Amino acid sequence: MVRLRPRADVSLLLTCLALYVASAAQIRAVRGSALTTGLFALWSPVPKLAASVVEVWDNWVVGRHDLDTTLERYAALRLEVARLREANQVLASDVLALRQGSALLAGFPSLVDRSTVARVITRDVLVSHTMRLDRGRLDGIRLDSPVLGEHGVLGRVDQLADRSCRVQLLSHPSAAAAARLVDLAGEGLLLGGDRPNITGLPPYLEVPVGALVLTTGSEGIYPPGLLLGETGEARTEGLFTVVPVRLAARPTEALVVLVLAPESAGAR
Amino acid sequence: MRLLLLLLVAALAQLALPSVRVWAPLAACRPLLLVTVAAARTLTPLGAAWVGLGVGLLIDLLTDQAVGPGGIGGALAGLAVSVTARRFELTGPLFWIVGVVVAVLTTEIVATVVLFSLGGSLGHGWRGSVATLATTGAVALVVAAAERAWLAWQSPTRRRRRMLNRL
DSSP states (O other): OOOOOOOHHHHHHHHHHHHHHHHHHHHHOSSOOHHHHHHHHHHTHHHHHHHHHHHHHHHHHHHHHHHHHHHHHHHHHHHHHHHHHHHHHHHHHHHHHHHHHHHHHHHOGGGGGGEEEEEEEEEETTTTOEEEESOOGGGTOOTTOEEEOSSSEEEEEEEEOSSOEEEEETTSTTOEEEEEETTOOOOEEEEOSSSOEEEEEOTTOOOOTTOEEEEOOTTSSSOTTOEEEEEOOOEEETTEEEEEEEESOOGGGOSEEEEEOOSSTTOO | OHHHHHHHHHHHHHHHTTSTTSOGGGGGOOTTHHHHHHHHHHSOHHHHHHHHHHHHHHHHHHTTOOTTHHHHHHHHHHHHHHHHHHHTTOOHHHHHHHHHHHHHHHHHHHHHHHHHHTTOOOSSOHHHHHHHHHHHHHHHHHHHHHHHHHHHHHOHHHHHHHHHHHO
């Protein structure tokens, strides 16, 4: 048996020749030769697979990039929303305060010249019955200055600092104001506390429920004619008629108040 | 073994370079030709020619061309690179640059001649050939630089210097 062992250079030459013929067959065949068809059938899955891998990789990279970008954007937007919400709250508070201040000034036109508008910083209407304002001695506030809310008298200044002051509310147990009832003669003393009432009125006085209670100014702190509240059901205790009063001003709703110049000349 | 690894990496690069995510001119690059050039360093001219033939056929397959002209061109390119490198004793970066230039020119010219003799033509004009030459040459430059750096890192001189520094 003859064993064919061609030399390497001859093999190379023959292979190149075979490739030339194969190339000719591929180029001449309009629809493709059997060789190209076979090679294509064998080879086509490889580029497809490679293309799929590249596509998957590409999608993964792009998706990852998009995800990172989206997450960054989301975090930034959340911060922005938080900032805007905070600003919105501040603005809403300011608008409310401005409205209250505007209503206050419109409600007491005769007092505008001798009053200062102040914002409420803190308030405790249940325990200490006080509120703190953002105006103080340097703003012209004096001790015993009357403080008005939108609906009536709130109290008086009882502590003073350079840039703030404390207001003793009418609901404070030691608060008092000279008061009178509309359409009724006589003057009494409005005493504070959890249940404010007017005392010092003559006994067996017929007091209608819901009558307006106004300041008289005799105690030297509050100007006369300011609304203190409305009467409840009166009763006689000893020598006086005691009239429960529902205070008109609501400290819990007050954001802006009007601080008047004190009535007494000796105010510090 | 190294040649096989290089072939695998080059084939993957050949598949990846036409991707849309890659800079478009790099699609003209033929990194597989570097395998032919690398073979010319270690193998005999005939061995390099056989490697070139296989690489050329692979390029034909990967680039969707008629299978054959690239193989013939690759075989002649392997032969030409090997002979040139031996004749001019090319080493280092010069070996890679000249080798790639010879390989690309041989492949392009042979493929053109073969196709022309069969009544066909290359799928690209001279601009395509220039782009192939430039991009493959650039890759060869990178390979040469990397090889240089690797040799410098592994050089006995550097080892001795490091040992002396430790003392």
